[in-house]
Amino acid sequence: MTWRSKKQKVVALSSAEAEFRGIAKGITEVLWIKKLIIEIGFPPQLPSQLKCDNKAVISISENPVQHDRTKHVEVDRHFIKEKIEDKSIELPFVRSEDQLANILTKAVTDKAFTRVLNKLSIGDLTAHLEGEC
């Protein structure tokens, strides 16, 4: 597993724009890992899934209707579409409660925080052993 929490360098005009930037960055990260494990000798059997909790963004990525937007957003959008079409990635919807990346983008409540950490196998070693025995 790997992760990245990063302040974006561009100013987004809408949340969808920020989300596009995030997805494009996420895809490059995923493709890097994919190429690395292929090189080591283990090509993944399934397309890589990037789970995203924004329905609007998913539908625009899949069916781009022309929007009057700035160029960098267009570049990201085309990149995402291309990667979906060549089956390197899939962009399934995930409910916000199950969005494991939210702990990397904002301060969340204690309960949400603990739930995500458990799902990500983050915690004390004893917790892992107890949970499994």
Add this chain to the structure above:
Amino acid sequence: MKITREGVTDIARAFLTFILAEDIPKTVHEASKKGEWREAMKTEMEALKKNETWEKCILPTGKKPVGCRWVFTIKHQADGTIERYKARLVAKGYTQTYGIDYSETFSPVVKIDTIRVLFSIAANKNWPLHQFDVKNAFLHEDLEEEVYMEAPPGFSEDFQRNEVCKLKKALYGLKQSPRAWFERFTVAMKRYGYKQSNFDHTLFLKRKGDLITSLIIYVDDMIITGSDIEEITQLKNNLFREFEMNDLGRLKYFLGIEVLRSHKGIFISQRKYIMDLLAETGMIDCKPTYTLIQVNHGLKFEEGTNLVDKERYQRLVGKLIYLSYTRPDIAYVVGVISQFMHQPQEDHMEASMRIVRYLKGTPGSGIMFQKHGHLNIEAYIDAD
């Protein structure tokens, strides 16, 4: 070792006092008062002599010698006991001039993601993880440039007036040393039939049919893993023949990361690093907190408010960034506080210390690379 909610256990306390009790000399003068440090310097000088690192000569006119100094460290094992006292002579590379006594200096370092990917594969495929290091890695390289260095402090009686060292081999601290060493290592690995990865130049791979062997190197520390047990032994033999190596056995401690292994998978954490951080910030006895930051923290730069000690802030944040290698839980907050590196204020320092108190409550926390039985990639993306 279990950490209680209100304070660390006696064992942890003893461990910390132990680390803090050992004071490390800053100058040769301080070091020469103690037998163990004098011994450490002697060992280093003998190694340098044996290696023919330099020859003495009178400094040619028009040449400027590079300075040098001693660096003292105590090597600890993961449980805090002392492994050895180490004295190293380093050149003051910052006095070198580009084009005169050095040219190219770039040398790649391992990406932490590569290590994590490798751990994940090793956990899923039951690959063994072996650890090795190279003794005095830099000292084997023949130096191409003409570099003169002053006589080592504490040993100047061996030199005559005007006499300096003309370096024949690379030395720690010289700008070109890491590059020269990495270059030599790469050549050796290619000779053994390994391919340098296109995605991380510090990863080397060799495939024989279905079997794979991989080596990852960080300066002079390396991990070897793979499914080809025979080739791993062969590689080990080759490396031991070519370099002066230490076999550190099963991987336990790499780049300040502790590695534990069971049939469930591989667990990594930075407990010792957290303990050292707590000691350094005087927070060993602090009250732990279980929340990292308020939900609507609104942390920003306040115009007209006083700044805090910038150096101290940057050092703390730097350590927290390193800690996020095994702690994605702090990644977001560390990202927030690192936005104020250039002008830290009271509020930012407070937020940083809160992370330290959170770590106090969860020092043994880390990541478990579990066996999933597949190596498909799943990612979660969000923006805010």
